[in-house]
Amino acid sequence: MGHRIKARKARAVSAPHIDTDEAILASFLSDAAHVPGGFAAGVAFPQSEAEVTALVARAERVLPIGAQSSLTGGATPRGEVVLSTRALSSVSSPAGDSVRAGAGVPLKELQRTLVSVGLYYPPVPTFDGAFVGGTIATNAAGAATFKHGSTRRWVNAITLVLANGDVLDVARGEIRASGDGWFEIESTTGELLRVPVPTYVMPDVPKLSAGYYASPGMDLIDLFIGAEGTLGVVVEATLKVVARPRRVAALIRCADDRQAIALTGALRQEAQLAWVGRGPLDVAAIEYMDTRALRAVPDDAFSRARVVRPAGQSVMLLVQIEVGNDEDSALDRLQAVLMAVGVADDPHLALANDERGAERLFNLREAVPSSVNAIVAATKQAHPDVEKTAGDMVVPFDRLADSIALYRSTLERSGLDYAIWGHVSDGNLHPNVVPRSFDDVRRGREAILEIARDVVAMGGAPLAEHGVGRSALKQQLLRELYGAEGIEQMRAVKRALDPGWKLAPGVLFAQ
């Protein structure tokens, strides 16, 4: 295995039409971060690798986009030609444990194709309308990262178009960084691109979407996964898939944070036993909703889920358990763990074949971010500068209790209303400010920054899964994580592959 790879040319075709019609452009000017002021030189919908190449070669600045579900402004154009990947929508028939999919395939479509042959793609973010290319570009994670890891682990190969218009086929296990920390790419013009591997040390956490992956002797494919569109346009990918698991969902009311943390710890231990064949309770994911998050959810969301709104300081956990054929043993063990931790109520269960019941419980979980986002949107009506202000923190699991205490004390000391929820089995939570004015947003940003510094000191990271994008706050968090020297090393990678700063300029860091 070497450190040098040869690029190839795409078939020569004419560039796809670039649409500049205001009415069409209007629907591409914002992503899920809802940062105002997006503008674009046009939008194009290439249908093939060759058309992507022709477009990249012709345009001065290009922003590749997927479903624009970015929460960081990374998919909000700032004057580029928007390269919508939605027409790159082919999916091959799954072969063995892998499937080849176009960048523009929404994950829910991919799952639909896979389910018909009993297969499943595990690293799904909470929003399953995200595209294959977007999730690779952000190394998306989600609830079941605890068992299955983030997107990175599931990408076997990618085809991408570089800023110079060359095409690169990168398969895992084929190209590794040289001993002295370089990759070399032979371009089709004969030029040799030397790409330095950054030397910063990534935090040891289960999920990370914080700029370029870097480690000694790393695989080239890992440089492009999580690069947020700045190093190349992902056109297609070969993804690993598994047999579709049978899943039970259990919504559990805990008396308070302390009980929820104890239960999460106990369930993680059960899962780790199950994974080595020493127990029946194969937990794939645990989601947490704190008292304040539950308070933000309207009554009708509880009614639809057929769940009574919990009282007092209660918090809720939504647990996903993979059950194989022995559902009863898993449920018996779950009951024993709940009793041992002192949980008073029976859980709300959706058994393995009860897809509707599971959906009701997942919808309640989803009502948390959508309710908080609705409050932000309503506040924005009166205070137009208000925007979503939230953390995406991950800590080593043994610091979970400390981290929750940290989020609460920092936000309360700042006089802010807030809500916390997220993927607690990974130690990955989202403290969200519930703003009443722009002043809350301003103080919220300061609080998130303060929290981030302490999270980094705990061995965690303030950029777990949503990426960095064009958010000034998140770019500052990236600097907190790796320092100015780390950012300079990322810039050196970018300069080597995209000296003209053509692709996703301003994403991750300024030029």
Ligand SMILES: Cc1cc2nc3c(=O)[nH]c(=O)nc-3n(C[C@H](O)[C@H](O)[C@H](O)COP(=O)(O)OP(=O)(O)OC[C@H]3O[C@@H](n4cnc5c(N)ncnc54)[C@H](O)[C@@H]3O)c2cc1C
């Ligand atoms: C309700 C909600 C819940 C969410 N939950 C989660 C969660 O649980 N976990 C999680 O990780 N994220 C989550 N997200 C964030 C978001 O869904 C992910 O970041 C997702 O991976 C973005 O995919 P996308 O297709 O929408 O990409 P976009 O938002 O369109 O783009 C994101 C970035 O990737 C780049 N990009 C897109 N496509 C390509 C491509 N083909 N080649 C190169 N670069 C590309 C863009 O330039 C941009 O920088 C959530 C978002 C919402 C709205």
